[in-house]
Amino acid sequence: DAKTTQPPSMDCAEGRAANLPCNHSTISGNEYVYWYRQIHSQGPQYIIHGLKNNETNEMASLIITEDRKSSTLILPHATLRDTAVYYCIVRSNTGANSKLTFGKGITLSVRP
């Protein structure tokens, strides 16, 4: 049972920033927010994760609200290759809740 809510789809123009929202209002103090994406016919690809501070890596930035009830994944300059299903997952780093539970994700379509 996924603990996150994502809109089913969104699109953005190539070269523009893609901001993907995620709600996780029941997140616990020891649970991280993880983002994966799945490009058609490929395995899920890890993007980024965070606990409460904003995080940035070579792929994306993760902005987590102060109350940690929602977050936004930002792809700063979307390309056509970023078209994929993006999964926001809440996950503990201990015990049974350390499982990755994938929901339906959000389908991002990047248009030329």
Added chain:
Amino acid sequence: DAGVIQSPRHEVTEMGQEVTLRCKPISGHNSLFWYRQTMMRGLELLIYFNNNVPIDDSGMPEDRFSAKMPNASFSTLKIQPSEPRDSAVYFCASSLDHTDTQYFGPGTRLTVL
């Protein structure tokens, strides 16, 4: 780094046949996961191993499914006998520890006729 390796990439078999899917985790990773993805059920965890020992197999659908990890660099998922409803994409993932970031393989697309 070669990443997680799965074989075969595609498998077509007939109902009743035995199917064996294979996975080689990233070197140095101590945890290995098997997932199944279908249109109806999405991506679901079947079983995971830590240090070659099965820890949680609650996602294994029924006794026809079995998984083994004889050593740190190899795991198999076997379906015997296979049924058409087993048609899906099966992914293997590995991580340093079961609480760490998981890295997925390219998957095996299984079709049971």
